[in-house]
Amino acid sequence: MKLIKPYITACLLLLLTASCSKDFLKEDPRSNLTPDNFYKTSNDLNMAAIGLYTQVNGAFNQSAGFSTLWGGDDMTVARAGNKISYSDFDTYQANSSNDRMTNWWSYFYATIKSSNSLINNYQNATEASEDDRNHAAGQAYFFRALSYFFLTRTWGEVPLTTDNTVDYNRSKSQPAEIYALIVADLQKAEAMLPDAWDGTKRQSGVDIPPTRGSAKALLANVYLTMAGWPLKQTDKYVLAAAKAKEVIDNKATWGYDLTTNYADLWKRGGKFNHETVFGCYYNVNVSGWAWENYNMLTPNAYAPDDEGGWGDGYGEINFYKKFPPGPRKEATYQSVYYINNDPNDAVDWTKTLHKHPYFFKFRDDDAFNPVNHVNNNWIGSHTVPVIRYAEVLLTYAEAKAMSASPDATAYAAINQVRNRSGIANLVAGLSQAAFRDSVIAERGWEFAGAEPAARWYDLIRTETVAKANSDRDASEEALKNIPNDASHTFYWAPIPVGDKQLNPNL
Structure with missing residues (x-):
């Protein structure tokens, strides 16, 4: 107390002395950052772009946001507690x-808010080079498109804004209007982003920010989605196939390819891999508390309760049973469980507390001990692949078949994914519909669990939510309501109550 009291007294004297000055109440705007004085240099643009990654990382580093995907037939969870x-x-x-x-x-x-600010002000950075201005804006266009893509697929009609004006009476926009902006943004990102980055933006030969290839891959997926529900713009199949083929034909430009072994994607050593077309990268060793730098999908989130995990979700039984055996299934699901982390008490999924197969994706991080399955930390550094090259191949296969017919190139694309997974080539001579259904099934197995390329979105755009959930094991939690594929009930999530209270038009 003897040290603190003089300090407080000194502070009060300083404050009182300053308050006697007429200049004390004068504001000096030179120290306040505003859009008018911030966007000037290349460093300003770089700082603004880095801020976008923090927000996107926060979206994909925990189970919470993924909760809207539990309506798919690949994931379920115990109805208890949190x-x-x-x-x-x-x-x-x-x-x-x-x-x-x-x-x-x-x-x-x-x-979106940060992207809008960068998009609307990047041209003011007169001290930056044209390339630096374009690269910064290209990232903002990419992230705004990515954000609206997830928002409209999850909630349907959502507020659409390209500025940062506060408007508590803003109406929801129709998906067609939202997709129009997404396409326009990605076309700009294609033109403005580089093919590769340098310096710290490139790690172990992998680009961390999105590239021109990332924008093309996302645009291909957007076109494919537009061809399905709710827009049903089937002319977009041609565009989806063409855009995906650009990525496939020029994969060497961006360094994309399938990893040789599917399991390598999910190993701790696979943080930087060439299958990730765009991903969120985390580092648990960042000093201080930095929420968006840590991945909370690993190693605890999907670990079984029997091994001290959180059990945020696990595999639905019938989906698991239909999943083709092979190295992909072995890498996707945990096969052996150590009750209370005792290797001498090893059981299969039928003997676990919840009697379900758990996902092994994201488990193998630095904090995971493979000897006894103990998780020594609840945060990790695992990369979350938002777009994978496997998705590009499957997008092309489906779009090519639906725009014309399942030709040799469509078969070659899906067979690359199947063969890497230990599955034989798809049977030849399938009809257009049968081939499409095979691709949808393949996507379900390839991206099962908490991956952004979610099974849920495939069920929505193909209007098969109810059909998929009709094949539900009797031991699963009973459905409270039944979705309808004709009326599309329960296809979209409800608008959060907080925003509805602020804006009556939501």
Whole structure:
């Protein structure tokens, strides 16, 4: 106290002395950052772009946002404790008060707000080179498109803004209007982003920010989605196939390819890999507390309760049973479980507490001990692949078949994914519909679990949500409501209650 009191007295004297000066109340705007005085140099643009990654990382580094995907037939969860918010989507009873889904809503809109600021001001950076201005804006266009893509696929009609004006009466926009902006943004990103980065933006030969190839890959997926529900613009199949083929034909330009072994994607040594077309990168060793730098999908989130995990979600039984055996299935799901982390008490999934197969994706991080399955930390550094080259191949296969017919190139694309997974070539001579269904099934197995290339979105665009969920094992939590593929009930998540209270038009 003897040391603190003089300090307080000195501070009060300083404050009082300053308050006697007429200049004390004068504001000096030179020290306040505003769009008018911030966007001047290349460093300013770089700082603004880095801020976008923080927000996107926050969207994909935890189970919360992914909760809206539990409506698919690949994931389920125990209806108890803090898992009820996930279960609400799994059993079709989620409402506007669901606390988990707001993670995506908030982070994606934060990304859009920052992207809007950069897009509307990058030309003011007269001290930066034209390349630096274009590269910064290209990233902002990419991230705004990515954010709206996830928002409209998850919530359908959402507010659309390209500025940062606060408007509590803004109406929701129709998906067609939202997709028009997404396409326009990605076309700009294609033109403005580089083919490769240098310096710290390139790690182990892998580009961390999005590149021209990333924009093309995302645009291909956007076109494919536009061809399905709700827009049903089937002319977009041709565009999806053409854009995906650009990526495939020029994969060497961006260094894309399938990893030789599927399991390598999920090993701790696979942080930087050439299959990730765009990903979120994390580093648990960053000093201080930096929430968006840490990945909370690993190693605890999907670990079984029997091994001290959180059990945020696990595989649905019938989906697991239909999953083709081979190295992909072995890498996707945990095969052996150590009760109370005792290797001498090893069981299969049927003997676990919840009697379900758990996903092994994201488990093998630095904090995971493979000897006894102990998780020594609840945060990790695992990369979250937002777009994978496997998705580009499957997008091309489906779009090519639906725009014309399942030709040799479409078969070659899907067979690359199947062969890497230990599965034989797809049977030849399939009809257009049968081939498409085979691709959808392949996508389900390839991206099962908490991956951004989610099974849920495939079920929505193909209007098969109810059909997929009709094949549900009797031991699963019973559905509270039944989705309808004709009326599309329960296809979209409810708008978060907080925003609805602020804006009556939501």
